[in-house]
Amino acid sequence: MKKRIALIAHDQKKDDMVELASEYADLLRQCLLVATGTTGKRLADEVGLTVERKLSGPYGGDLQIGAELVDGKIDCVIFLRDPMTAHPHEPDVNALVRACDVHNVPCATNVVSAKLLLAQMVPHHHHHS
Numbered sequence: 001m002k003k004r005i006a007l008i009a010h011d012q013k014k015d016d017m018v019e020l021a022s023e024y025a026d027l028l029r030q031c032l033l034v035a036t037g038t039t040g041k042r043l044a045d046e047v048g049l050t051v052e053r054k055l056s057g058p059y060g061g062d063l064q065i066g067a068e069l070v071d072g073k074i075d076c077v078i079f080l081r082d083p084m085t086a087h088p089h090e091p092d093v094n095a096l097v098r099a100c101d102v103h104n105v106p107c108a109t110n111v112v113s114a115k116l117l118l119a120q121m122v123p124h125h126h127h128h129s
């Protein structure tokens with residue numbers, strides 16, 4: 001069965017997310033993708049991925065993804081957080097990461113971790129950059 005991957009990036013990390021997704025586009029096309037609003041739009045517009053878009057993070061998108069996650073509908077989370085900027089929805093961000101820990105769902109919060117995790121998500125995937 002296809003893996004369902006959540007992709008989320010704070011504003012200062014969106015360029016990194018687009019770059020990461022471009023590099024791993026072949027792999028990501030074999031998965032079902034869900035993203036917060038603005039991240040999802042950029043992935044669709046700039047990488048050409050098919051992405052199910054939730055609300056933007058500050059409007060509850062992290063919580064929508066968290067709700068699916070606790071229902072067992074998310075296999076892994078790539079959440080490129082900006083550690084240098086305060087966010088009004090920080091409680092939501094923490095809730096999603098906490099839900100990953102509660103339910104033992106892998107969650108990568110930086111690019112290097114994301115690459116390691118993505119490489120494990122699709123069996124026998126050979127990465128060409």
Ligand SMILES: O=C(CO)COP(=O)(O)O
Pocket residue numbers: 008009010011035036037038039040055056057058061062089093
């Ligand atoms: O704020 C976010 C995650 O906390 C991301 O939301 P957007 O993808 O809509 O910018």
